[in-house]
Amino acid sequence: MNGGGALDHPVLSALLPVMLLIAIGWVAARAGWIRSEATRDLSNLVFMVLGPALLFRTMSGARLAQFDFRPVALYFLAAGLLFGAVLAWRGLSRQSVLLALTATFSNTLAIGTPLVALAYGQAGLVLLFALVSVHALVLLTLATLALEWAVAREAAASRPAGGARRHPLRTVLEALRGGIVHPVPLPILAGLLFARTGGVMPPVLDRPLQLLGNAFGPLALVLVGVSLARVSVGVHWRAALGLSLLKNLALPGLVAGLGLLLGLGGLPLAVMVVAASLPVGANVFMFSQRYGVAEDLVTATMALSTALAVATLSLVMALLGRL
DSSP states (O other): OOTTGGGGSHHHHHHHHHHHHHHHHHHHHHTTSSOHHHHHHHHHHIIIIIHHHHHHHHHHTOOGGGSOOHHHHHHHHHHHHHHHHHHHHHOSSHHHHHHHHHTTOBOIIIIIHHHHHHHHHHHHHHHHHHHHHHHHHHHHHHHHHHHHHHHHHHHHHTSOTTSOOOOHHHHHHHHHHHHHSSTTHHHHHHHHHHHHHTOOOOHHHHHHHHHHHHHHHHHHHHHHHHHHHTSOHHHHHHHHHHHHHIIIIIHHHHHHHHHHHTTOOHHHHHHHHHHHTSOBOHHHHHHHHHHTSSHHHHHHHHHHHHHHHHHHHHHHHHHHTTO
């Protein structure tokens, strides 16, 4: 008999390390070990150095031709519909894009990988990695383009009343440039180009990239805890609860409904639904800090989404067993 008990449950064993890292950041901030002035610098380190190292290394080893992308296409169809629905409801702005990303971006690595491995084994991991290989590429690039478009629109709207009228094409081009020359899409595209060469990364380069990439998840989650210590969740709990329910329940429900409608079932559908029901990924928090918008709400939503995931993931996986 396994002595691990409840802690061996796939959901708990995947979520507890994430919650502990957030708690460590909260304690460190409360104790004064990480000052407010240092948080922005640490955020820049994660966003500008650790994140690009992880994205480049992940995509440089991706062999996309080996994966079945039909279940992944279903996932992004559902995510795109929800992303668009949030923008249609709130209008195009930096905050709206951040909220749409919050409702659709899953923690596929830190939580998804151990959870799917425990629940569905190697076959499930192959399906999950097909999603992981393009998850950031699709959703973060989409969010970057939308954010840069919103920034360009705001800049155009704030020009002096008597100033020259800005050509819409210039706004589009600036948004595209900002969306490509950016610490998220650029390393992804560079990694994909390297993967196309079929080359192998020299160990002298691969090892530092691996170490930097491995530091991304833990430090990003610790920073969530640091920010949470300085945020009154009570002020944002209603909005955070709504976003958490969209992420943890509405998105997987949409994936499941579209999958059944389009004839997808079995393990591929189960893995995509579980991936959709994962709590909000740390990348969303980094985007909120990068663009200086909705930081408190995104932090509160990440914490609440992760806490609720113990119940919502268990519910989703139990319902999947009945399909």
